[in-house]
Amino acid sequence: MKAYPFSYFPPVPEDHQGGPVIKLKKDNLNTSLFTNDxxxxxxxxxxxxxxxxxHWTPLAIARKAAEFLAEPGARVLDIGSGIGKFCLAAGHHFPETFFYGVEQRHELIYLAEEAKGCTKLSNVTFIYANITQVNFKEFDHFYFYNSFHENIDSENQIDDSIELSESLYNYYNQxxxxxLNKKPSGTRLVTFHSFEQEIPPGFKLVDISCNGLMKMWIKT
Ligand SMILES: C[S@@+](CC[C@H](N)C(=O)[O-])C[C@H]1O[C@@H](n2cnc3c(N)ncnc32)[C@H](O)[C@@H]1O
Known part of the structure; x- marks a missing residue:
């Protein structure tokens, strides 16, 4: 696996008196990290x-989505977690909820773990797997940022490390x-930029935000 020189430290806060930023207390560091994208x-x-x-959820969207999904002790899954931005932002703002991210690209899992190391968040976990290998029974609520779209958008692929195709797009959506159809009543789902092919009829739209790009659903 490629080893990254992890030299991209967060910006120095205004009151920082010198010395390595990474030695700041967790709370100070995270306040600075989660201030802006x-x-x-x-x-x-x-x-x-x-x-x-x-490709990654803006912090303000992540916070709003997580606000809908979070409840103490609940387990929320980000379906296709990329570099971990949604999970880390959500985990920071809602420390009593457990956020999980499943991601099929090993490199992105590596980066997500490195970023998690900087934040020291203990309620965030990343899983290196395809969503078809995940047991949906283990999760209460879900976040989905149109993760399969890359399969039908050849101009906006993250990299060429995985197989992409229209048939995979259809397969993953189905x-x-x-x-989701097997999840119990009360299951919450937030979609961002979704074409809604992955949403079973049992999910009721309860809120819309961000000019219609973000939708909140609850299974009836
Ligand atoms: C649009 S990005 C969103 C990343 C993250 N959820 C966020 O909001 O910041 C979608 C991610 O889903 C991942 N992905 C797509 N299909 C997947 C699959 N079948 N299993 C696991 N991950 C998948 C991609 O590799 C990509 O990193």
Missing amino acids: AAFDWLYPKHFQLLSLK YLCAA
């Missing part, structure tokens, strides 16, 4: 910062729809 994205190598606008 540029500060957070700085945790990652440049190439992945540049992907942020199209798989997720069937998995």
Whole structure:
């Protein structure tokens, strides 16, 4: 596996008196990290910062989505967690909820783990797997940022490390729809930029935000 020189430290806070930023107390460091997207994205190598606008959830959206999904002790799964931005932001703002991210790209899991190490959040876990290998029974609520779209958008692929195709797009959407369909009443789901192919009829739309891009659903 490629070893990253982890030299992208967060910006120095205004009251910082010198010395390595990484020695700041966890609370101070995280307050600074989760202040704005540029500060957070700085945790990652440049190439992945540049992907942020199209592929990773903005912090404000993550917080709003997590607000709907969080409840003490609940387990929330980010379906296709990328570099971990949603899970880390959600975990920071809602420390009593457990956030899990499943991601099929090993490199992104590595980066998510490195970023988690900086935040020292203990309620966030990343799982290196395809969503078809995950047991949906282990999770209470779900976040989905149109993770399968890359399969039908050849101009906006994250990298060429995995197989992408229209048939996989259809397969994953059908798989997720069937998995969500089996969840009990009360299950919450937030979708961002979704075409809604993965949403079973039993999920009721209860709120819309971000000019219609983010939708909140509850299984009836
Ligand atoms: C649009 S990004 C969203 C990342 C993250 N959820 C966020 O909001 O910041 C979608 C991610 O889903 C991952 N992904 C797509 N299909 C997947 C699958 N079948 N299993 C696991 N991960 C998948 C991609 O590798 C990509 O990192």
